[in-house]
Amino acid sequence: MQSSSNLFPVALISAERRGDLSEDVYRLKPGNSPDGTVELAVTRLGLADVAQNRGIPVILLHGSFSNRRFWYSPKGVGLGAYLARQGFDVWIPEMRGHGLSKRNQDYTRNRVADYARYDLPAIGAFVREQSAQIPHWIGHSLGGTTLAAALGGQYLGAPAVASVALFGSQVSRTYWPLKIPPLEWGARLLLKRFGQLSGPRLKRGPEDEPVGVMIESMRWHGLFGRFGEAGRDWWKGLAEVDVPLLVVSAAGDQQDPDWACRKLYEQVGSAPRQYLRLGRQQGFTGDFGHVEMLVSKAAQAEVWPLVEQWLKDPLTPLLGAQADALVVV
CATH class of the missing domain: 1.10.287 (Helix Hairpins)
Structure with a gap:
C-alpha cells in the first residue's frame, strides 16, 4: 500500500468533486491492533474551490448498523455536508466492516473496546497530521458510546481532542x-x-x-x-475527562432515552460541559427521535446550526435566551 502518511500505510483510494464539495477517501492500515488485517476508510469533505484553505477539523462517528451516509448522502445532504459548506474540515470514518472499510479477519469478534483502544486513536492521529490542527469529535448512538469508551479508557483526550459532542448515547x-x-x-x-x-x-x-x-x-x-473491559473501568475513567463536552438527547428517543443520556453526561468530569434536550418543552418544534435528532428537515433547521455554533465556540452556552433547554457546568 502506497502511503500518504508518515504514521502508517495510507492510500488515497478516491478523489472526486461532488457538486460544490470535494470528497477524498483514504484507506488507513494502522497495524496497531492484534488483528493485522484491519483497514479503515475515512472520507474527507471540504469545499471544492478552496481545497488549500481547510478550516477547523471535525470527526463524525456513525452509530450501529450505519456508515458514512448517515452524515453525508449521495445527494450531498447531511450534517457532514452542511459543516463542510460552513468551512469546516470534515472527516467521516467508517468502523471495521462498515461502508468502505472492508471486513477484517476477526470481524465477528469486533468490539467497542477495539474501536476505542486502537481505531479512534489512529484516526485522530491521522487527522491531526493531515490538518495540522486538533480535531473536534462528534458521535451518534454507538459512535458516541465508542467516544465515551475512548475517553474513559484514556485512549483519547486532551490535548489531542478539542471537544466532544455525544448525540443519543448512553450505557x-x-x-x-x-x-x-x-x-x-x-x-x-x-x-x-x-x-x-x-x-x-x-x-x-x-x-x-x-x-x-x-x-x-x-x-x-x-x-x-x-462499562469497561478487563483491567480498565471506562465508567470510572469518565470522571477524569477534561475536554469541553456537549451531550444531546432527544425527547422522543425510545432507544437511548433522555434520562440515560443525562446519566452519562453527569458522570463525565469535563468543564465546561453542556446538556441539551431536543423537545417541545425546550422550545423546539417537536420531540425529536433517535435518528431524527440529526437526520431530518427539522434537524437541518434547528439542530445543525447549534452544532456549528458549538464547534466554533464550545465555551459559550447554546440557545441564548432558551436557558431552560440547557444545563451548563
Whole structure:
C-alpha cells in the first residue's frame, strides 16, 4: 500500500468533486491492533474551490448498523455536508466492516473496546497530521458510546481532542432479562451462532453489525456488568475527562432515552460541559427521535446550526435566551 502518511500505510483510494464539495477517501492500515488485517476508510469533505484553505477539523462517528451516509448522502445532504459548506474540515470514518472499510479477519469478534483502544486513536492521529490542527469529535448512538469508551479508557483526550459532542448515547438503560445469568448466557450462545446481525433485515440500518459488539453490550448490562473491559473501568475513567463536552438527547428517543443520556453526561468530569434536550418543552418544534435528532428537515433547521455554533465556540452556552433547554457546568 502506497502511503500518504508518515504514521502508517495510507492510500488515497478516491478523489472526486461532488457538486460544490470535494470528497477524498483514504484507506488507513494502522497495524496497531492484534488483528493485522484491519483497514479503515475515512472520507474527507471540504469545499471544492478552496481545497488549500481547510478550516477547523471535525470527526463524525456513525452509530450501529450505519456508515458514512448517515452524515453525508449521495445527494450531498447531511450534517457532514452542511459543516463542510460552513468551512469546516470534515472527516467521516467508517468502523471495521462498515461502508468502505472492508471486513477484517476477526470481524465477528469486533468490539467497542477495539474501536476505542486502537481505531479512534489512529484516526485522530491521522487527522491531526493531515490538518495540522486538533480535531473536534462528534458521535451518534454507538459512535458516541465508542467516544465515551475512548475517553474513559484514556485512549483519547486532551490535548489531542478539542471537544466532544455525544448525540443519543448512553450505557445505563436497564435490560432486566440480562440480569438473569442463564438468560444472558443463552442469548450469548445464540448470537455466536449467527456471527453478525443484518441491519436491513432487522430494519435497523443499511449495514450488518458483528455479534462481538452485541455480546460486549450484553456484558455491560449483565448482573455484575460495568462499562469497561478487563483491567480498565471506562465508567470510572469518565470522571477524569477534561475536554469541553456537549451531550444531546432527544425527547422522543425510545432507544437511548433522555434520562440515560443525562446519566452519562453527569458522570463525565469535563468543564465546561453542556446538556441539551431536543423537545417541545425546550422550545423546539417537536420531540425529536433517535435518528431524527440529526437526520431530518427539522434537524437541518434547528439542530445543525447549534452544532456549528458549538464547534466554533464550545465555551459559550447554546440557545441564548432558551436557558431552560440547557444545563451548563
